[in-house]
Amino acid sequence: MNLQNKVVWVTGASSGIGEALVYELAPKHCKIILSARRQTELERVQKQAQLSHENSLILPLDMEKPETFSEAFNKVLEKFQRLDVLILNAGISQRSLAKDTLLEVDKRLMNVNFFGTIALTKTVLPHFLTRKEGHFAVVTSVTGLYGTPWRTAYAASKHALHGFFDALRAELHDYNIYVTIIAPGFVKTAISLNALTADGTPLNQMDEGQAKGISPQKCAHDIIRGIEKNKNLVLTGGFKEIFGVYLKRFFPNLFAKMIRKLKVR
DSSP states (O other): OOOTTOEEEEESTTSHHHHHHHHHHGGGTOEEEEEOSOHHHHHHHHHHTTOOSSSEEEOOOOTTOGGGHHHHHHHHHHHHSOOOEEEEOOOOOBOBOTTTOOHHHHHHHHIIIIIHHHHHHHHHHHHHHHHTOEEEEEEOOGGGTSOOTTBHHHHHHHHHHHHHHHHHHHHHGGGTEEEEEEEEOOBSSSHHHHOBOTTSOBOOSOOHHHHTSBOHHHHHHHHHHHHHTTOSEEEESOHHHHHHHHHHHHOHHHHHHHHTTOOOO
């Protein structure tokens, strides 16, 4: 896929990977829809990316309110008449043990990361089917491929995304609609600051793994390259996280022993 002049919707665009994706897309002269909850931050990103009001749209969106998605998508179509790529990047992380975590926190992680994501996907899907073209790119995590301590519900939500979008890809093959799953390892963003603890309050600190992660710019570059190559899966991150994917695949028992001792926070 050549992304030049494509209409691309990025969720979670106010910071981190989503913000970096906007900066990566802007030089390609894409028409970009920027979504997240914080409008002022979206406006900041729009300005820093040197996007005009003609080639971009600020569209505040809360992934816990799927009842608002249809109206939001109508605004996209009113502005640009079409959508070519939906990058589903919004999400929230976790830093708590299962034994301590309230069920309400587990539910919120699933609502934001999984149900919100598939609700927006199903909002856009009829448009892609009508046009017989489109591309879904969903940012999950390496924890969608293997679970780690302190991430039980977060890993569950990411595993669910892998299952849903792998199946969706097979369903849409004959419609010229592509699905790319992106599984980053540690990326140096504020995700750990906002990560939910056992009672649902944010962690409010940068953990060591996150601080040593790859840059959001490197992650965004890998994501855009993967979309352009129509890849099914994009792995990006440090050596340890990526190595863990293959260790789990080929030596699951060894991986199970090692993950117990791995420092993940």
